[in-house]
Amino acid sequence: MRDLFAIRKELPPAWNRILGVAAFALPLLAWCVVSYVPAVWHPLVKIDKPGGVSWFSPGLLVDKPVFREESARAVAAGRARPTGEPANPIFLPAPDKVARALYTAFTTPPRLQGEQWLYQSLWESIKTIIYGFAISSAIGVPLGVLCGSYAFWSRLTEPFVDFVRYMPAPAFGALSVAVLGIYDAPKVAIIVIGTLFQQILVVSNTVRKVDPALLEAAQTLGASRRSLLLHVIVPWSLPDLYNDMRILLGWAWTYLIVAEVIGVSSGITFFINQQAKYRMFENVYAAILIIGFIGLGTDQVLGFLGRRIFPWKNPRPSRFRRFMLELFTTARTIDASPSEPSERSAA
Amino acid sequence: MDTTFFMPPSYLDQSEAVAERFRRLRARPVVMDVRSLGKVFPTTGGQTVALHDVSFQVHRREFMCVIGASGCGKSTLVRILAGLEVPTSGSVLVDGAEVRGPGADRGMVFQGYTLFPWLTVKKNVMFGPMQRGLSESAADVEARQWLALVGLEAFADHFPVQLSGGMKQRVAIARALANNPRILLMDEPFGALDAQTRAQMQHYLLQIWKNVDVTIVFITHDLDEAIYLADRILVLKAHPGEVREMIEVPVPRPRLPSQFGGTEFGAVRSRLEELIHPKSEAMLDELPMIRLAQAGDDVE
Numbered sequence A: 001m002r003d004l005f006a007i008r009k010e011l012p013p014a015w016n017r018i019l020g021v022a023a024f025a026l027p028l029l030a031w032c033v034v035s036y037v038p039a040v041w042h043p044l045v046k047i048d049k050p051g052g053v054s055w056f057s058p059g060l061l062v063d064k065p066v067f068r069e070e071s072a073r074a075v076a077a078g079r080a081r082p083t084g085e086p087a088n089p090i091f092l093p094a095p096d097k098v099a100r101a102l103y104t105a106f107t108t109p110p111r112l113q114g115e116q117w118l119y120q121s122l123w124e125s126i127k128t129i130i131y132g133f134a135i136s137s138a139i140g141v142p143l144g145v146l147c148g149s150y151a152f153w154s155r156l157t158e159p160f161v162d163f164v165r166y167m168p169a170p171a172f173g174a175l176s177v178a179v180l181g182i183y184d185a186p187k188v189a190i191i192v193i194g195t196l197f198q199q200i201l202v203v204s205n206t207v208r209k210v211d212p213a214l215l216e217a218a219q220t221l222g223a224s225r226r227s228l229l230l231h232v233i234v235p236w237s238l239p240d241l242y243n244d245m246r247i248l249l250g251w252a253w254t255y256l257i258v259a260e261v262i263g264v265s266s267g268i269t270f271f272i273n274q275q276a277k278y279r280m281f282e283n284v285y286a287a288i289l290i291i292g293f294i295g296l297g298t299d300q301v302l303g304f305l306g307r308r309i310f311p312w313k314n315p316r317p318s319r320f321r322r323f324m325l326e327l328f329t330t331a332r333t334i335d336a337s338p339s340e341p342s343e344r345s346a347a
Numbered sequence B: 001m002d003t004t005f006f007m008p009p010s011y012l013d014q015s016e017a018v019a020e021r022f023r024r025l026r027a028r029p030v031v032m033d034v035r036s037l038g039k040v041f042p043t044t045g046g047q048t049v050a051l052h053d054v055s056f057q058v059h060r061r062e063f064m065c066v067i068g069a070s071g072c073g074k075s076t077l078v079r080i081l082a083g084l085e086v087p088t089s090g091s092v093l094v095d096g097a098e099v100r101g102p103g104a105d106r107g108m109v110f111q112g113y114t115l116f117p118w119l120t121v122k123k124n125v126m127f128g129p130m131q132r133g134l135s136e137s138a139a140d141v142e143a144r145q146w147l148a149l150v151g152l153e154a155f156a157d158h159f160p161v162q163l164s165g166g167m168k169q170r171v172a173i174a175r176a177l178a179n180n181p182r183i184l185l186m187d188e189p190f191g192a193l194d195a196q197t198r199a200q201m202q203h204y205l206l207q208i209w210k211n212v213d214v215t216i217v218f219i220t221h222d223l224d225e226a227i228y229l230a231d232r233i234l235v236l237k238a239h240p241g242e243v244r245e246m247i248e249v250p251v252p253r254p255r256l257p258s259q260f261g262g263t264e265f266g267a268v269r270s271r272l273e274e275l276i277h278p279k280s281e282a283m284l285d286e287l288p289m290i291r292l293a294q295a296g297d298d299v300e
C-alpha cells in the first residue's frame, strides 16, 4: 500500500486502470447518492396530490418548510393533507434522466420550426472549432517556430503578442461582428484571436527548449542554418508541439462557448441556452457531457496517434522486441571483443 | 657499470622503434595548426582567462590527447577547434585554411549523448552525408559501412533511447566519421561510461583509428586513458589554461591493456602526475585532520 504513494514512481498497471475507472466512477457515484438517497440533500418536495392547499398543483416543487407549513395549516383547517415526495431542484436532474436525455436529444426533433437538431448544432460547433484552430495554427505554428529559433523574429513579434495576449478574446466580439458580419466568420475570428497569441508564445517556448548540444552536433556534421531549422529544431520539437496543440485545442473549446453567442447565436451553445430556457436541464447536462466526451475522445485519439507517430519519444517495446534487444545487447559484448575489428580489417 | 640501473626510467627514454615512429610522425604534414590561441570569458565583475597563448601542431594520422585538471580549458579548446566557439585571439588552421566556424572537415564526439533521438541509428549516421548532398541511397550505403565498422549493423533500425551508453558513443563515432573528416575531435567521449565499457571503447577507438585515415584530438582527464591512446599528450596548466608540456608517449604500438603496468607506461604516468598535481602533497598537509573516532574504531 505504501508503494502507491511513492513520490514520482509509476504505479502498477492494474492500479492505473483501477484509478482511471475510479476517476469517473467516484463523481458518478456522488451524483447517484445525491440524486437517489433522499436523506442526503433533497431540499424540495414534489407535490403529488395538492390536497387542501389551493396553490399546490401536481408536479410543483416547493421548499420543504413551506410544504410542512402548508400541510399543517391545511390539516388545522380541516382540509385534506397534501402529499409529495422529497425532490432535488430542477437544475440537478438524476443520472438516469440525463442518460435518457443523452439518447433522446438525438431522437427528438427540434421544438420550433427552423431550430436545429442536436447533431446539427454539434456539427456546426465542431466546424467553427476546426476552422478557427486551423487558421490559428497556420499562422501561429510557423511564427512560433521562427520566434523560437531566431532572436530577430522573437524580438520583433513577441512584445506585441504578449500585449495582445492579455486582451480577452470576447472583448473583440462586437468588433468582429462589425467587420465580419453576424454569421460564422466572427465566431471563427474569436477562436483565432483567443488561440493564436497564446499559440505563438507556447510554440516558441517549446522550440526554444531544443537541446543546444544537438544543434552543435549538427553543426559539426556540416548542417547549414536552414538545415538546423528543418532537420534539427523542427523534428526535435514536433512531439512537444503536438502535445501543445492538444492543450491549445482544449482552450479553443472554451472560446467556442463565448464565440457562439456573438452575432446570431448558434451551435451547441444555442442548443444549451434554448434547453435551459425550456427548463429541460437534463438536456443541458446531456449537451455539456457530449462536449466533454468529444473533448476527451479527441484527446485520447490524438494521444494514441501521438505515440504511433513519435515512436522515439516513448518507445514502449513489446515484450518480443525487448527480448530481442536483450539478446543483441549480450551479443554486443562479444561484438566488442578486441580481436574483432582487426579481423574485419584483415578480411 | 650501468648507471641507469639505479635511475628511475625516464619518460624521455624511447626505444629505437618508438623514436623512429616519432621521426616519421613529425615528417608527416601538419593537419591542424593552432597558433597562440587565447580565450577570455567575461564574467560578472571581471573575466576568466580560459586559454592563454596555446600553440601546437597536429600531424596527419596522429592521435593526440589533451589532458589537464578540471576547469583548465580543455573543453573550451576543443570547442574552438571545432569552430563552435570564437577565440579571443590567435587562430586555428586546418590544412592551411583558417577555421571560421563549424564544418564537416572537423567531426566531433561530445561527452554527453548527442545522437538525434528522432532518427534511427542508421539515419543518425546518414545525417552528415545527406548534409553534404549525397542521395538517400548513397548515404544509406555509406552509413551501413560505418555501422559495420563500429559493429552495430544489427541496431541500424533502433532508436538511440534503446541503446546503452557505450553503443550510443559508438554510433556517435560512426556518425562523425561518415563525413570523412580530416580531424576527429573528442571531448571526454567515454567520461560517462563504466570502467569496463570504457576500456572496451578505448580499444575499439584504436582499432578504428588504425583502419580509418583520420587524425584524432582526444580530450580526457584520465591519465591512463591518455597514455593508452595517444601518440603525444598535450598537458594543459590551469588558470590560465596554457601549454605545460607536449609529451611523446614512449609506449610502443600496438598497445595492449597489459602494458598498463609496464616501465614506459609508469614513467609517463609519474611525469603526468607531477605536471598535473604538483601541489597535491602540500595540499594534503594543509587539510585539517578530522578524526572520526567511532567510524575509525569500528572498522578494525
Ligand SMILES: Nc1ncnc2c1ncn2[C@@H]1O[C@H](COP(=O)(O)OP(=O)(O)OP(=O)(O)O)[C@@H](O)[C@H]1O
Pocket: B041, B042, B043, B048, B049, B050, B068, B069, B070, B071, B072, B073, B074, B075, B076, B077, B221
Ligand atoms: N561560457 C562560459 N562562460 C564563462 N566562463 C566559461 C564558459 N565556458 C567555460 N568557462 C570557464 O573557462 C574555464 C575552462 O572551462 P572548460 O569547460 O574549458 O574546462 P575543462 O578543462 O573542460 O573542465 P572539465 O575537465 O571539468 O570539463 C573554466 O574556468 C570555466 O569556468
Ligand SMILES: [Mg+2]
Pocket: B074, B075, B076
Ligand atoms: Mg570539459
